[in-house]
Amino acid sequence: MWFGIDIGGTSVKTALVDDAGTPLIKRALPTDPERGPEDLCRRLAETLRAMADAAGVDRRAVRGAGVGVPAFLDLARGEVVEAINLGWRGVPLADLMADALGLPVAVDNDANLAALGEAWTGAGAGAETVLCATVGTGVGGGVVIHGRLHHGANGMAGEIGHMRVVREGGLPCNCGQTGCLETVASATAIVREARDRQDAGLLPPEERILGAEDVARLARSGHEPARWVMETAARWLGFGLAQAAVVLNPDVIVIGGGVSKAGDLLLAPARAAFSEYAQRLVAEATSVRLARLGNDAGVVGAARLAMQRA
């Protein structure tokens, strides 16, 4: 039994996960990052106790914890170098969490652990090389080879949101570059483009466009400009994935994250663009699929990491 923890900007998802990757019981709590990491660790220790009781699991059967955090990490030390969304810097998270939980703790980036989860029991199960793209507010990703995360030199492997798909004159990205995949294929990009069309009178002014799901809804109800916005973002995604696939030659590419809930509205044009832009032999070898674990990917991957470190 493993304690999987997935720290997000507003809520923390947790689960007790068995050795086969099945979440037996799940709980969520507010992140409240401004109360600091020690406070969160203390509340997670309480949650673990309560979950074990509720599930009738002997606390001693829980052998380790994995933690996903939206941060740039020092993986060797289990330290948060910088988590912009949480406002945390220089936090020795693995040590703090291990003290609070009384368990060995492994820490990794949240997108990496979602990738590990999907590669373990989700859409990439059984494949040797899996590339996961997480399409949400930004575009993240992770690389899993032979069942293990490939981190690369400093944990940035799979950060395909920062492939520069527009070489010159692209839009500015949060990372300081311009023209990153994230600037044209994220939920943020989809909402921006849809609002532009709304401002131009091409989409009904009374519709509230707050997220990519609103644009997907408008597309489904027959608004051509909304469909075009979704398709354009999906084609950029397919183009970026095609470039990544020539480097990595994955068996499976998994598309997850909030925007993936648009389903075929995202998948079909992303697949078409992938086939069009990827080298033929690479395209033939790669299956592009939607994520299967939904919100559980992070906690399942966190549990898997804990298991691999044990």
Place this chain on the structure above:
Amino acid sequence: MWFGIDIGGTSVKTALVDDAGTPLIKRALPTDPERGPEDLCRRLAETLRAMADAAGVDRRAVRGAGVGVPAFLDLARGEVVEAINLGWRGVPLADLMADALGLPVAVDNDANLAALGEAWTGAGAGAETVLCATVGTGVGGGVVIHGRLHHGANGMAGEIGHMRVVREGGLPCNCGQTGCLETVASATAIVREARDRQDAGLLPPEERILGAEDVARLARSGHEPARWVMETAARWLGFGLAQAAVVLNPDVIVIGGGVSKAGDLLLAPARAAFSEYAQRLVAEATSVRLARLGNDAGVVGAARLAMQRA
């Protein structure tokens, strides 16, 4: 002791390589691919015997052979699916070679084995994740993670020459796509661009431009259009490597192949473009270097593969 074999379009390089990766004795023979693979295997068996005698090595001390071949391969079966430059199709090369040599034989793509060689004892020695780019007539590459080749789903990993750096309207590539890195950063591209400038009267008409080395020579002797051509190709290479680096996050990128003999004329602008186009944290973690093993990379990598398979 290992027998490293590097099959090229015109000549086959061979070496007896010790366990530390040092080639003790080297021989080259003509490929003569039209005489067929059996004939080449027979000649390689003679070469091996002659080399062992010349080096005073007991033939039984040679424990295996590795073979690099410019081909699309069925790696599991050691079979050449198609080697366009050799005119071979459907050749069970590992089996033929094992029969002829009386040794276990491991076969891989030539660019992959050059990468493995550089990652073992060359410019990538000691690094965990190494991406090698081979810039010659085409642009090939290989990925080495924790000392072993990463092949991917069908052996296409690291084929960065077919990253589509020009999304629309690029030049046609041999692979059937357009806008591949190979169309703008290979020796072929350099020669084509230099000849265009020569035809336009921008380079001396009496200079024979047969290879990238001629363009490099003109650049060194102060011809600005030749320098511009080298720099432009190098910048495209740096741009392509920057995209690959966000996927793989390598510790070291090794640039080899014929064009890398241009040295700083290639390396300096490639490095500058890499830093400019790669995500900052990725760029900071990656060292971009020229290959060190020169023509030996293939045979050293082939020996390493044989050693890993033994």
